Amino acid sequence: MLYTLYQLFGWLFFIAVSPFACVYLGLSGKHRQGLRQRFGHVEDVQLDENKPVRIWLHASSVGEIQVAKVLISEIKKQLPEASIVVSTGHRQGLIMAANQLPDDVPCFFAPLDLIGIVNRTLNTIRPTIYVCLETELWPNIIRQAQHHGAKLFLLNGRLSENSYAGYRKIKSFMQDLLSCFTKISVIQGDDAKRFRALGADPAKIRILGNAKYDQSITQANPNLAERYRQMLDIHRQQPVLVTGSTHTGEEAMLIEVFRSLQQRLPDLVWVIAPRHLRRLTEIETLFEAQKIATMRLRQVQEQGRSTDVVLVDTMGELAGLYSMATFVFCGGSLVERGGHNVLEPAAWGTPVFYGPHMTDFSDAKALLEAENAGFCVKTPQELASRLLYFIEKPEEYAVAGRGALKVASRQQGSAQKQIALIKEDLHSVTQSSCVHSTILETREIP
Numbered sequence: 112m113l114y115t116l117y118q119l120f121g122w123l124f125f126i127a128v129s130p131f132a133c134v135y136l137g138l139s140g141k142h143r144q145g146l147r148q149r150f151g152h153v154e155d156v157q158l159d160e161n162k163p164v165r166i167w168l169h170a171s172s173v174g175e176i177q178v179a180k181v182l183i184s185e186i187k188k189q190l191p192e193a194s195i196v197v198s199t200g201h202r203q204g205l206i207m208a209a210n211q212l213p214d215d216v217p218c219f220f221a222p223l224d225l226i227g228i229v230n231r232t233l234n235t236i237r238p239t240i241y242v243c244l245e246t247e248l249w250p251n252i253i254r255q256a257q258h259h260g261a262k263l264f265l266l267n268g269r270l271s272e273n274s275y276a277g278y279r280k281i282k283s284f285m286q287d288l289l290s291c292f293t294k295i296s297v298i299q300g301d302d303a304k305r306f307r308a309l310g311a312d313p314a315k316i317r318i319l320g321n322a323k324y325d326q327s328i329t330q331a332n333p334n335l336a337e338r339y340r341q342m343l344d345i346h347r348q349q350p351v352l353v354t355g356s357t358h359t360g361e362e363a364m365l366i367e368v369f370r371s372l373q374q375r376l377p378d379l380v381w382v383i384a385p386r387h388l389r390r391l392t393e394i395e396t397l398f399e400a401q402k403i404a405t406m407r408l409r410q411v412q413e414q415g416r417s418t419d420v421v422l423v424d425t426m427g428e429l430a431g432l433y434s435m436a437t438f439v440f441c442g443g444s445l446v447e448r449g450g451h452n453v454l455e456p457a458a459w460g461t462p463v464f465y466g467p468h469m470t471d472f473s474d475a476k477a478l479l480e481a482e483n484a485g486f487c488v489k490t491p492q493e494l495a496s497r498l499l500y501f502i503e504k505p506e507e508y509a510v511a512g513r514g515a516l517k518v519a520s521r522q523q524g525s526a527q528k529q530i531a532l533i534k535e536d537l538h539s540v541t542q543s544s545c546v547h548s549t550i551l552e553t554r555e556i557p
Contacts, residue, residue: 113284117250121225145205145220151231156217158236159194164537166193167238167261169221171200171247173426174323174452176207178244178267181325183216185530190537196236198222200247203388203426210427224249233259240533245269250288257291262536265289266529267322268297270305271449271470278309286310294532299474317532320525321474324454336434336459343380343435344416350376350437355429356386356451357442362394364445364491366401369420371495372438375502380416382432384423386443386451391424430455438498441465445491450476453485454522457515462486462501462508464494478522482514 148156158165166186170179179197186193197212198221199205208218222232229251241256243265257263270278278285289295289311297303298321307313345351352372354365362383369381385394391407398405404418408425423432433439439456441463443449449471453463457479464486469476479485488494501508 113281114250114254114287117284118226121251125223125225145202148220149223149228151222151228151235153219153222153232153235156196156219156236158196158217159215162192162194164190164193164239165237166190166195166240166242166533167236167256168195168197168242168244169199169247169249169252170197170204170208170244171221173201173203173207175199175244175247176204176211178323179208180211181322181526182242182244182266182530183212185526186533187213189527189530189534193240196238207426221249222252224251226251226255229255230259233261240264240537242266242533246274248288250284253288253291263292264533265292265295266532267525268295268302268306269321269471270297270302270309272305273470275305275309282309293536296529296532317528319528319532320522322526322529323452324475324519324522325524325526332434335431339432339435343382343411343421345380345435350379351382351435352379352438352440353382353384353429353432353436353456354440354442355384355433355456357383358386358446358448359390359393360446361442362397365440365494366398366403367491368440368495368498372498372502373419375499379419381420382423382436383420384429384432386448388424388426391422394422433461434459436461438501439463440494443471444468453479454519457484458519460512460516462511462515464488464497475522478518479515482518484511484514484518 168179168182170176176197176199183195186195195216197208197216197218199208199218200221205218205220212218222228233255238256238261241252241261241263243253243263244267246265246268253263286309289306289309292315295306295311295316296319297306297316300318303316303318306316340347352369354361357365369379372379383394385391395405398420403420405420405422406416406418408421408423408428411421423429433456436456436459439461441451441453441456443451444466445468447468450465450469451472453465453472453475456463462484463479465476465488467487467489469487476485476487480487486497488497
């Protein structure tokens, strides 16, 4: 009944909103890119017809594209017979995919979750395997992919307390949806408990860690630090503060921290990588009002650096920029946005500072804090105080850095285990098919 209502209200909402959406698209010109793909027309997606297995990975956000990158690398190692396509839900995700995924992995906009549109996409893509990353559950895509004969896997699954509370209200619906999956790989024990409580078969659940952390060590190329220092004209001993994935309101709070540090470190360079590039003009206006000069990274590359503050205006640079950081603050944590990946900077042997709102990365936070390599600060004043303390205690800071590297190193291998789940199931199906064919052939012998 709930599924029928979902379909009905989905189409009613679509019909009601369509006229206004068309007017908006016509006047603004925004969001036109990929509109045909949203409606299931993916004939322009280049598919490899020569490989017997096709894996469709759905990576809704920029963060999930980064997870997909790690998983794709592992798929190519373990399942060379598989071709891969990736769908995403956002334009930024598509840009990130184009920049970071292999050339032979096409990326397209995911279809609207309406049954006719979904089937049009499935008829073109024809996946053998459909993979949801984290907890991107679209009921029509999931049910129809299974109906089309695809096997479904939920990889890197996470379920926050807030999400669980919402899903619990429709437990029977969720139980039916989760039953479609062949295997469910979750990040930690709490995620497994919540999935089980929603009705997922315990026999299908595996706790295999977070593939997002696999990328940290693999990206830690020792030559990157020197390359970025040259790019930004920063000498080897010059201190650098990198604040990654900042959200609205955080830059204003961090200005106070920067000014406090500058009194002790007058040659300090501050690199700010906002989570959303559309906020760059807003940030520049804020700094201009505070009489702080800024440059964008592209400007620095073209003209050379002439300011103490650099705004990152390109996608996919943050992991590399962490390589040259003396101090790191991970954003989305002084404001309630759930935090961001703190093991990316930890992979460079750099202690990590973050605010109290780290619900999306509570597992990584706990790992760092257990090694005294991650530091939660409740206010900008506390962050400034902590950083100034470590400036005076370099030996303690070095010990924390070694702890950070140790934590990041221990988290490797999740992607390998998750793809092994798919490989195991594919091979068991293949073997069963071979046995079945042999029996049929034997029966035909007179």
